[in-house]
Amino acid sequence: MNFSFTEEQEYFRKILKEFAKDELLPQYTKWDREGITPKHLWRKLGQLGVNGLRIPAEYGGSSADCLTTGIAAEEIGRGDFNLTYAVMLNALIGEIITKHANENIRAEWLPKIASGEAIIGIAITEPSAGTDAGGIQTTAKRSGDTYVLNGEKSGISVATAADAFIIFAKTNPQLGNRGISAFIVSKDTPGLECTSYEDMGNVSIGRGSLYLQDVEIHADHLIGQENEGFAQVMNGFDLSRLLIGLQCAGAAFQSLDETIEHVKIRKSFGKPLAVYQGVSFPIVTHYTQLEMVKWQAYRGLWLRDHGQKHSKESASVKWLGPKYSQEAIHECLLLNGHYAYTKEMPLEQRLRDVIGLEIGDGTAQANQMVIAKDIIGRDFRSY
Template identity: 75%
Template sequence: MLQFSFTEEQEDFRKILRQYSKEVLLPQYTKWDREKKTPRHLWEELGELGVTGLRIPEKYGGSAADCITTGIAAEEIGKGDFNLTYSVMLNALIGEILSIHANNAIKSEWLPKIAQGKSIVGIAITEPQAGTDAGGIQSTAIRKGDHFILNGEKSGISVATVADAFILFAKTDPTAGNRGISAFLVPSDLPGVDCRGYEDMGNIPIGRGSVYLTDVMIPEQYLIGNLNEGFSQVMNGFDLSRLLIGLQCIGTATQSLDETIEHVKTRHSFGKPLAVNQAVSFPIVHHYTQLELVKWQAYRGLWLRDECLQHTKEAASVKWLAPKYSSEAIHECLLLNGHYAYTKEMPFEQRLRDVIGLEIGDGTAQANQMVIAKHLIGKEFRSYQKI
């Protein structure tokens, strides 16, 4: 029988994270943006709470949590600090890829540190000429004896300037298209790896930037999974990260709505609370309804993944609409809170800047609509598309 509820353990986990987000993360949220700093100590605190190792096996220090529990973490951490939800979303994606495809040496070396929040690992796919068309990767990995030599450029990479390593995708068979791409674990301190940050509009504490590779030597044991099969590995991972991104955005937008509701209930104009005006209350209702609908589609997608059922179009629909609806809701909250909300004394302007970034990352609206169309229309659509 289908149950639209969380387990007692999941509700307890939510309560713990909600309190931590409210008391620890939320008061410092704007601090890291202003200081342009990645709070690595908070990644370690989240490791102590079990957040950074949710999709990592217990033998490597994780909790092997289900996807729904991981979604709860993304939603609740998002209410306190949008950027720290990368410790949920990114670690879940990295944790799955390494746990399933990496050899035992990589797992033993990296998974415990990731689970503890002591190491940050990024995923490097996008290139200047290969964004939505990830199969257009031009970076190369050429075998030379018991090593691979990597050359190329990765762009728009989250945690580029702070990561200890990257799961990096490069062409190992230039003649094989998407099937000629392999994945490697690349430590960021290797000779020939150069990481440079961007002056971004938002997501400042994430340290987004480019990673340049110049004759980087990688031992063959740092190959992840099978040679030439990296593309299929990451495509499945995107179904998880897109659902978690949806809950990350919704958590931030929901927190903005909650704060705005309190404001319009207590702020008076012309002798009455702002909240009694339909021009104020109806927009709040509108955004609440949209966020709730997408939230439950996200949890449904995570349930499908836990049940090993197809969920690609569900993930794409969440990734398409959650950042869009969330940015619209936060924008409305900023306006309803008045001119102080336009200053950096309140968190709304930063939330808006941060969420907009995920209207691009992990697939634009158009890219996700193409994914949905492929699954709805079938081979007639797929035969003309590359995604």
């Protein structure tokens, strides 16, 4: 088994590591304090090729493999956790549009996503349908050459920053999960209202709710075949969950690196903190856990690149990646002392930001259900 990256991948990692350190990390806390989505940095990431990694070259992307996309998630996560959405969200949406949308949609939106000119959100979750994504109540009724959408979406990332959304709605409620379709809807479409939340973390992502009241769109805004939207997005989650694990691990590894430097310098009772096992052993524990999650994530991405099953790998990374990362960052905050409890240091924000992804894209319980279904059997829940 070969765990090494190619020369091109190592070069890409080096570029992103330097960019994250020099341009992202110094301003990471700025956007949280000001409540701003730094769209200029999304465009900068577009120039670096980050936004279009999973978009074909003919549409301005780089047609990169999933493994390379994971490298971007990890390294950007070290500099600015929230800007990693430009990797994770765009990879998910880029795949959905590339694989399922018509040529008009691909030609209009993929180049804008790749360049950072446009930010696209994905709207599935509703007030009464989170983990049970198939339980959404938003409807899309066909009327001649148009669809009319009505409903509410909640907890939507980039709700206040996006230029458009991929909205999932029931086109045939009698079919359950098999009656869900996906549509691309511009933010300025009449009848669509976007509101913001005052979140604990992920502030610069601009999370919020969408309200759809008689939102009328042309039938060619349908992505893929009618009633097949659920299958499209569930396959995409296997990618986004792996990227989320690396996104969280990147933030946690950066926190460990900063903390290691601190405990080597800071003295207590005449000795550096690092010499005490009560300090060094927790660092070792968190480092080891994060390394295991990281390599499980890269294994899952390798499996996806080779067309092999990877749902349980993806679920395990999404379950343990945010969990181990927030535990590591919490430990780092404590080891840095009372200054780390202030907003003068980035640790408290990383902790708040990472906790958000213990919920988004599948809770711990939801991901454990995916793993159980795979290793025990699909019918185990009927007993």
